Amino acid sequence: MARLIRTEKEVEGRYEEIWTVVEEDALEQWPSGPLAIVGHPAQRQDGPQRARGEARYTADLRLPGTLHAAVLRSESAAARVRSIDVAPALAAPGVHAVISFEDVNFLRDDAGFPGAAVAAVAADTFGLARAALAAIRIEWEEREPLLDADEAVARGQLVSDERTYERGDVAGALAGADEVVEAEFTTSSVLHNALETHQAVCVWEGDTLVVHVSTQFVWGVRDEVAKAFELPLDRVRVVCEYMGGGFGAKNGAGEYTLIAAELARRTGRPVRCQLTRREENLAAGNRNATIQRLRVGASADGGLVALEGDYVNAVGYGGWVAGTDGPMQLLYGCDNVRTRVRGAKLNSAPMAAFRAPGFVEGTFGLECLLDELAAKLDLDPLELRKRNHSDVDLLDGRPFSSKSLMACYRLAEKHWERRHEVRARSEGPWRHGVGLASQVWYGGGGPPSYAWVRVGADGRATVVTAMQDIGTGSRTAMAQIAAEELGLPLDHVRVELGDTARGPYASISAGSSTIPSMGPAVRSAAADAARQIVELAAQRWHREQRTLSLKGGEIVSADGGSWPLTELLGLLGDAQILGRGARGPNPTGMRVLTFGVQVAEVRVDVETGE
Amino acid sequence: MPDLRVNGHTYAYEAPVGRSLAAVLRDDLGLTGTKVACGEGHCGACTVQLDGVPVLSCITLVHTVREREVTTIEGLREHPLVDAFVRCDALQCGFCTPGQIVSAAALLETDPHPTREQVRHAMAGNLCRCGAYPRIEEAIQTWRD
Numbered sequence: 021m022a023r024l025i026r027t028e029k030e031v032e033g034r035y036e037e038i039w040t041v042v043e044e045d046a047l048e049q050w051p052s053g054p055l056a057i058v059g060h061p062a063q064r065q066d067g068p069q070r071a072r073g074e075a076r077y078t079a080d081l082r083l084p085g086t087l088h089a090a091v092l093r094s095e096s097a098a099a100r101v102r103s104i105d106v107a108p109a110l111a112a113p114g115v116h117a118v119i120s121f122e123d124v125n126f127l128r129d130d131a132g133f134p135g136a137a138v139a140a141v142a143a144d145t146f147g148l149a150r151a152a153l154a155a156i157r158i159e160w161e162e163r164e165p166l167l168d169a170d171e172a173v174a175r176g177q178l179v180s181d182e183r184t185y186e187r188g189d190v191a192g193a194l195a196g197a198d199e200v201v202e203a204e205f206t207t208s209s210v211l212h213n214a215l216e217t218h219q220a221v222c223v224w225e226g227d228t229l230v231v232h233v234s235t236q237f238v239w240g241v242r243d244e245v246a247k248a249f250e251l252p253l254d255r256v257r258v259v260c261e262y263m264g265g266g267f268g269a270k271n272g273a274g275e276y277t278l279i280a281a282e283l284a285r286r287t288g289r290p291v292r293c294q295l296t297r298r299e300e301n302l303a304a305g306n307r308n309a310t311i312q313r314l315r316v317g318a319s320a321d322g323g324l325v326a327l328e329g330d331y332v333n334a335v336g337y338g339g340w341v342a343g344t345d346g347p348m349q350l351l352y353g354c355d356n357v358r359t360r361v362r363g364a365k366l367n368s369a370p371m372a373a374f375r376a377p378g379f380v381e382g383t384f385g386l387e388c389l390l391d392e393l394a395a396k397l398d399l400d401p402l403e404l405r406k407r408n409h410s411d412v413d414l415l416d417g418r419p420f421s422s423k424s425l426m427a428c429y430r431l432a433e434k435h436w437e438r439r440h441e442v443r444a445r446s447e448g449p450w451r452h453g454v455g456l457a458s459q460v461w462y463g464g465g466g467p468p469s470y471a472w473v474r475v476g477a478d479g480r481a482t483v484v485t486a487m488q489d490i491g492t493g494s495r496t497a498m499a500q501i502a503a504e505e506l507g508l509p510l511d512h513v514r515v516e517l518g519d520t521a522r523g524p525y526a527s528i529s530a531g532s533s534t535i536p537s538m539g540p541a542v543r544s545a546a547a548d549a550a551r552q553i554v555e556l557a558a559q560r561w562h563r564e565q566r567t568l569s570l571k572g573g574e575i576v577s578a579d580g581g582s583w584p585l586t587e588l589l590g591l592l593g594d595a596q597i598l599g600r601g602a603r604g605p606n607p608t609g610m611r612v613l614t615f616g617v618q619v620a621e622v623r624v625d626v627e628t629g630e
Numbered sequence: 631m632p633d634l635r636v637n638g639h640t641y642a643y644e645a646p647v648g649r650s651l652a653a654v655l656r657d658d659l660g661l662t663g664t665k666v667a668c669g670e671g672h673c674g675a676c677t678v679q680l681d682g683v684p685v686l687s688c689i690t691l692v693h694t695v696r697e698r699e700v701t702t703i704e705g706l707r708e709h710p711l712v713d714a715f716v717r718c719d720a721l722q723c724g725f726c727t728p729g730q731i732v733s734a735a736a737l738l739e740t741d742p743h744p745t746r747e748q749v750r751h752a753m754a755g756n757l758c759r760c761g762a763y764p765r766i767e768e769a770i771q772t773w774r775d
Contacts, residue, residue: 063716063717063719064716064719064721066724067715067716067719067721067724068712068716069724070721070723070724070727071712071715071716071721071724071727071728071731072663072703072707072712072728073662073663073664073665073702073703073704073707073727073728074663075724076662077665077725079662079665079666079725080656080662080665082657082660082662213759214723214725214759215665215667215673215675215723215725215726215757215759216665216667216723216725217667262724263723264665264667264723264724264725265722265723265725265759265760267759296669297667297668297669297670297672490723491721491722491723491724491760492722493722
């Protein structure tokens with residue numbers, strides 16, 4: 021029976037309480053110890069298609085009659101359009117439609133960063149569209165840009181309210197500490213630069229808008245586009261079978277998708293809006309720069325007594341305040357912690373999620389701080405980290421669902437021990453060194469996520485779910501999970517994904533959540549199919565259902581009998597076994613986090629910086 | 631009308647001055663295995679061979695190709711390198727992979743047993759944003775296994 025429950029959902033470190041529907045019967049965990057397929061290396065199932073150049077990415081779609089969009093963007097960091105005349109562009113050769121902020125609200129007349137989209141043209145070719153942009157008559161009123169993050173904070177120009185956190189008594193603990201280290205760290209902005217640039221091809225088919233888009237989240241795009249065009253959700257179909265990298269910057273629809281959809285609506289033709297590499301760098305998101313003013317207090321034996329972090333995220337003109345403060349709160353056992361994060365609203369390009377947004381930057385600062393503390397205390401930096409390991413989450417005392425950070429430290433030891441030998445290799449300006457850092461991130465996944473499994477007379481199974489494989493191999497992982505549960509060889513399981521019209525809702529491919537969200541849904545669907553197969557087998561061979569199981573492509577009976585699965589399924593003809601599964605809720609009262617350690621050997625020319 | 635020779639086929643093709651080889655391959659001939667990732671000759675995703683020499687098709691004007699034989703990933707699908715890349719899992723998103731294989735195939739024509747340094751030198755023009763470089767090296771060095 022389906023149950024309606026409240027559960028905590030986390031994506032990229034942002035939590036929300038949601039209602040979700042889960043199935044009544046949660047499966048037992050797989051037994052510990054080696055499994056037949058899961059946990060073993062497997063060849064990437066779509067590797068040949070990708071390597072042979074057969075995989076069709078959004079960039080490769082060639083729909084008949086496609087028009088190409090070019091986008092007019094602000095060259096200035098802060099300006100408002102005084103006047104615009106798109107008529108000359110509309111009259112330019114090959115042009116079919118022109119839109120601007122006067123027509124749609126996802127284009128704006130107040131440009132807040134270089135690259136802000138103002139107008140767009142659809143033409144027979146991209147070259148003609150781009151040429152027509154030059155014909156748009158536009159006058160700008162320049163404004164003074166704000167580019168300094170500290171200055172923005174001083175002026176109170178924030179993208180959202182400041183975020184503060186405190187546990188214990190930081191001031192008191194610092195006053196009583198044997199050693200206090202204070203430091204300021206800055207990190208620069210970083211660009212994602214997926215090789216396939218952000219792009220969409222949109223076409224209206226009757227009352228349905230079909231969106232082919234390079235995305236990490238077909239369902240998120242569906243919802244955003246449906247809202248923008250005031251359509252019922254399933255009148256938008258979003259397709260992404262293969263995509264050429266996202267790194268967090270392709271979690272949303274993006275204005276390029278809306279531009280393509282609107283131009284397609286106006287022209288009645290498919291429209292491609294594909295960012296150039298230059299646009300990709302200007303306006304497709306970045307990991308924002310940060311300023312981190314940090315303080316640590318410790319006892320003489322290296323126990324952390326206080327941590328304090330004051331963070332400024334240079335968020336840009338849009339975006340959100342990522343968890344720069346997260347690692348300081350979560351990574352070590354320290355009773356007294358105070359953090360504050362402020363997101364500076366600047367006249368620079370909006371940030372976008374980027375591989376553990378905030379945590380990468382925050383970990384850099386925290387771990388540098390701990391290295392400085394270790395040097396002051398004359399303590400081995402790895403030993404310092406071990407001494408401050410915590411078995412419970414100090415945010416609220418919850419135990420972790422599992423935590424293997426101490427095991428990671430032990431694995432890191434043999435690499436860390438090489439540091440003296442590596443250092444001795446320094447010669448002239450080339451200095452060699454080994455660095456080490458702990459790592460913390462979310463990645464527990466959760467509901468809702470669904471999958472279907474179809475088994476046919478040929479003894480092969482197909483997993484159907486509208487998730488994405490952004491290159492991480494999630495398609496292969498899902499096939500492994502289904503094969504394990506069905507007792508089938510891996511090459512007998514295929515996965516069909518990437519189409520909101522052709523499969524159930526599936527999780528975003530972001531926040532390290534795809535496998536933990538989708539894996540249990542696929543397993544549960546496969547188990548549902550397996551249960552039905554066993555029911556049929558019990559009838560066919562007159563056994564009790566509970567004495568039968570699926571193993572290695574066979575139906576195995578507790579009394580020693582076994583029959584090839586194909587013998588039973590061969591009876592099906594055109595009938596199919598259909599299994600369905602859903603991701604269950606996360607365990608209550610437990611904290612789900614991921615931890616790790618990284619050791620890096622680095623060589624730097626201290627004169628040139630190479 | 632000059633012909634364009636691609637993967638052993640001859641296409642009657644009138645090449646307009648200013649059109650890139652990549653655009654002709656992808657848009658006119660439907661050979662979308664060749665990818666365009668930067669369009670500026672920086673990343674190597676669009677690599678094809680001209681008479682066996684790797685070139686960047688996004689900045690090669692089609693009228694300059696003349697009588698030379700163009701080889702794209704579609705012409706190299708049966709090359710053992712394809713299996714080697716899959717076996718070594720030398721790819722993630724795969725958008726750079728056809729270009730990597732086209733470059734590597736040209737290297738192996740001139741030297742079937744390249745050293746690691748030779749591989750790195752020959753492949754320096756092919757970027758992989760996912761960071762599969764160690765496995766790309768492994769695939770190229772174990773292509774006959």
